[in-house]
Amino acid sequence: MTLTPEQERLVRSTWETVAKIQDDAARLFYGRLFEIDPSTRALFASVDMAKQGEKFMRTITTTVAKLECPDILLPGLEALGRRHAGYGTKEGHYESVGAALFCGRWGKFWARSSRTMPKKRGPRPTRR
Ligand code: HEM
Numbered sequence: 001m002t003l004t005p006e007q008e009r010l011v012r013s014t015w016e017t018v019a020k021i022q023d024d025a026a027r028l029f030y031g032r033l034f035e036i037d038p039s040t041r042a043l044f045a046s047v048d049m050a051k052q053g054e055k056f057m058r059t060i061t062t063t064v065a066k067l068e069c070p071d072i073l074l075p076g077l078e079a080l081g082r083r084h085a086g087y088g089t090k091e092g093h094y095e096s097v098g099a100a101l102f103c104g105r106w107g108k109f110w111a112r113s114s115r116t117m118p119k120k121r122g123p124r125p126t127r128r
Contacts, residue, residue, distance in 0.1 A: 015064040026053025037096035
């Protein structure tokens with residue numbers, strides 16, 4: 001997926017805003033995810049959610065920082081997708097994660113960037 005310089009700028013400025021409140025943002029995000037799709041809650045039953053929030057935010061921060069280098073990003077993201085198959089993640093869960101990311105306070109920022117995004121999706125976990 002290739003982004004235009006304008007799309008890259010929008011993603012970066014949007015994420016900068018979210019990253020400033022990343023602990024709260026992560027808490028809000030998982031809270032919304034569990035509301036939108038209660039089936040996701042069980043996957044995190046024995047997970048330290050504060051640590052999980054940090055990992056999730058760190059991954060997105062790294063991805064946003066290297067947006068212009070998909071060759072560097074893709075192997076790591078593909079490996080992350082494969083690990084998720086082992087966590088019990090199903091394809092439909094990604095829709096729920098998208099919905100949780102795009103609603104509420106950060107939704108309005110993300111919406112601006114995503115409106116101009118190509119429709120092609122990123123790597124998916126291997127289906128079992
Ligand atoms: C934007 C998409 C996503 C990102 C960036 C992301 C990021 C991460 C990261 C960084 C980890 C830490 C473990 C690792 O590196 O393998 C993780 C673990 C996990 N994620 Fe995701 N994830 C995403 C989507 C999802 C979805 C859709 C689900 C399903 C509801 C999910 C469920 C889990 C679970 C169950 C764990 C394991 C926690 C544990 O057992 O410690 N993730 N995720």
